[in-house]
Amino acid sequence: MARLLLIHGAAHGAWCWRDTLPALAALGHQVRALDLPSHGQDRTPVNDVTLDLYGQAIVEALDGPTVLVGHSMGGYAITRAAELDPTQIAGLVYLCAYDPWPDLSLAQMRMKAPSQPLLPALRVSEDRLSFTVDPQMARDLFYHDCPPDTVEFALANLCPQAVAASSVPVALTAGSQDLPRSYILCTEDRTIPPAFQRQMAARFAPDRVAELPSSHSPFFSMPGALARAIDAFVKD
Numbered sequence: 001m002a003r004l005l006l007i008h009g010a011a012h013g014a015w016c017w018r019d020t021l022p023a024l025a026a027l028g029h030q031v032r033a034l035d036l037p038s039h040g041q042d043r044t045p046v047n048d049v050t051l052d053l054y055g056q057a058i059v060e061a062l063d064g065p066t067v068l069v070g071h072s073m074g075g076y077a078i079t080r081a082a083e084l085d086p087t088q089i090a091g092l093v094y095l096c097a098y099d100p101w102p103d104l105s106l107a108q109m110r111m112k113a114p115s116q117p118l119l120p121a122l123r124v125s126e127d128r129l130s131f132t133v134d135p136q137m138a139r140d141l142f143y144h145d146c147p148p149d150t151v152e153f154a155l156a157n158l159c160p161q162a163v164a165a166s167s168v169p170v171a172l173t174a175g176s177q178d179l180p181r182s183y184i185l186c187t188e189d190r191t192i193p194p195a196f197q198r199q200m201a202a203r204f205a206p207d208r209v210a211e212l213p214s215s216h217s218p219f220f221s222m223p224g225a226l227a228r229a230i231d232a233f234v235k236d
Contacts (some may be wrong), residue, residue, distance in 0.1 A: 002067050002090070002234040006033040007058060009097070011133050013040025017153065018069070019218040023227035028233070034061050036077060039159055046130045047229025049162035051170070053078030062088040069093040071181050072216065073166065073194065076106050082176035091180035093233055095226075096216055098191050099108045099181075099200045106166040113196035117141060130160040141191050146220040154220065182208040182233040184218075184226070190214040208233065 006017045014033035024031040035230035037044035037053050044053070052128060059070065066122045067090050071079035076099030081139050082089050098106055110116070121137035124130075133141075135155045170176075183201040201209045210229045212218050219227040 001028045001031065002231070003029040003064055004029050005058065005066050005068050006031065007063060007068060007070045007074035007077050008033070008036065008039065009070075009074045010166075011039075011158045012071070012154075013042075013102070013159065014158050014159060015040055016217070017219050018153075019150075019223035020042055020226055021034075023223045024230065027231045029231070032061075034058065036074075036228055038162060040124070042124065045052060047127070047158045050081050050164055051076060051168050052084075052167045054083055059085045064088060065090040067091040067093060069148060069230060070097050071095045071162075071219070072097050073106060075099050076165070076170060077220065079170050079172070079176045082179060083170060083173060084175075086175045086179060089179060091182070092176065093182045093184065095184045095218070096186040096192055096197060096214075097183075098184065098192070099203060100170040100172060102172055103169050105169050107163075108169075110166075112199075113193050115193050117193070118191050119206045124163075125160065128163065130162050132160050133158060142216050143220065144190060145215045146217055150220045158206055169214065175198075180233075182210070184193050184229050185209065185211045186214045186216060186218055189216045193223070 008016050017033040035042040037057055038046040038049045054077040068078040075094045078092050079100050118222045121134045122131045183204045185197045185201050214221045
């Protein structure tokens with residue numbers, strides 16, 4: 001049994017783990033999901049958000065040795081948390097997520113991908129400090145293989161995303177890099193190109209990489225399979 005904390009990606013919240021939480025609990029794990037600042041039920045103003053604020057919120061939520069699972073943008077958040085204080089972090093699992101490369105912000109790293117399917121869907125605020133995702137385009141980008149009622153649930157809960165959280169790199173040290181690190185690649189992802197996920201996964205030990213035939217949202221499209229993939233990394 002492992003203690004798990006699930007961290008969502010951009011414009012999402014703890015709500016996106018709705019179907020995966022019980023699947024992981026059924027496998028015997030102690031599992032929670034966190035709303036990062038300004039997401040879900042957290043009332044932090046979006047323009048106050050930074051990557052450090054994300055990392056600190058994760059660290060403050062820990063209550064013992066915990067494996068962090070980060071989805072998409074959440075890869076940067078969990079890495080920053082590990083750099084701030086790795087003492088209660090038992091491992092890092094990147095779910096179709098950005099695993100930070102040295103000296104690159106998430107915004108810079110995203111541009112290293114062979115294509116940019118998300119960019120046409122972004123709607124930047126007038127002050128250029130946050131963005132939202134066009135809901136009609138989000139259907140195909142995020143949820144193309146998810147149940148229709150689940151898609152409607154997700155679209156109703158998407159929120160603005162702070163630009164600042166994607167604008168700074170993570171200074172990588174042994175704090176994050178010496179932890180057990182695993183990558184779950186989604187082969188049908190229409191948001192982060194699978195070819196780019198393979199580039200990121202190449203930095204992981206081969207036995208710490210798994211694949212799911214899923215969209216960018218395996219927590220909705222195949223929560224049982226996702227739970228088993230996570231379980232395989234945390235029970236050894």
